[in-house]
Amino acid sequence: MEVHVDLHKEDFWRFNRYVMFHMPKYRTMMLSALISVPLLSILLLRFSSFDWVYSVVVGVLIGILCDLLFVYRIKSRTMSMVKHNEGILGERTITVDRTAVHESNDKTQLRYDWSGIHDLRRDGDYLYIFVNSMQAVIIPKRSFGSPEAEQSYVKAVEDYSNKTFA
Known part of the structure; x- marks a missing residue:
């Protein structure tokens, strides 16, 4: 996804x-x-x-x-x-599959194995996939086309990571 x-x-x-x-x-x-x-x-x-x-x-x-x-x-x-620091902001694609979280933009391509995922958090506007205690993949909820798309993405992240969003 x-x-x-x-x-x-x-x-x-x-x-x-x-x-x-x-x-x-x-x-x-x-x-x-x-x-x-x-x-x-x-x-x-x-x-x-x-x-x-x-x-x-x-x-x-x-x-x-x-x-x-x-x-x-x-x-x-x-x-x-x-x-x-270029590359922190701007457009990017965040893909999750059974092996890892992949984050890519026009400058970088990053891969975070599920075994290294520190925590999953969310608030009213964002999903945070923490790759360490201070760094996270930030996903604004506005990026999803619908609440259903957000929920299926959340479910996929939780299933792959064996963690739940707090």
Whole structure:
């Protein structure tokens, strides 16, 4: 079975955001970073002889600003990587058969054996076939002509990989 995909910058960013907040290892790191900045700010302000109300309000504001800057920085690095690495975006064909997942575009042809598939994930708009903990074959659901075509593709991937989409 094959599907033709056209990946855009937004698709790649949404994949990276999915990894940050849904994959257990990275979700734990992100949440600890997002929580620790406000807490440390509050504690530092409190130990600097400010009262609790001031410390909490200013600490939370500092934390929110730092967290927004943190996510913005990750997004800008992701977009920079897309800009400097040809072949990440654009049109490609993703074929699954009983031996492997084949991903090809005008620059590369990649093959991922089913035994090396790390995980299968999906959200409301994408299917992700993880080939390692940080890299996945990204398939936007808009690439399928119908919900039935999507379901048959999902079934084929699950059957070949002996895994199910989470």
